[in-house]
Amino acid sequence: MSRRRWIDRHDFADLRRAAGLTRMEAAEALDVTVRTIQNWETGGARIPWMAYRMLRILRGYALPGLAWEGWTLRGAKLFSPAGRGFDARQLETIEHVFAQARLWRHAYAQSCIVKPASTVLPFPDRKKRALDPEPNLATVTQFPIPEIVTKNKEATR
16 A cells, blocks of 8 residues: 655745746646645645645656656756756757667668578588598588789799
């Protein structure tokens, strides 16, 4: 069972004022009466954690969901929990980088398609090679060794 969390009345009033909201505007935003806001701020009633959290979300001081914990909006920037700010242009650039990475991943996957078994060379039979004193070198796959060209000293003179 979850434990209820209550907020200090001064913290709630400071948040409302920092957001530039009157009691009436805060009441409309939280879907409560002005009297409820007044009771919360004067200590007549406890402030539910969700009301405080919703006011932070509605005013852009916080984002909803656990995945956004610590992220904030200030002005036209999104700030990470580490304090790094991102504007719209930077976020758009990041989106383009991820789109390019998806395209590259798709192109790489297409180029690495497994070839059918008929094009794969058969593996040499070890038993047959053990019985044959001189194996047929034509059956063993060999890669060509590049020839090293050496210049004759007399040719350069």
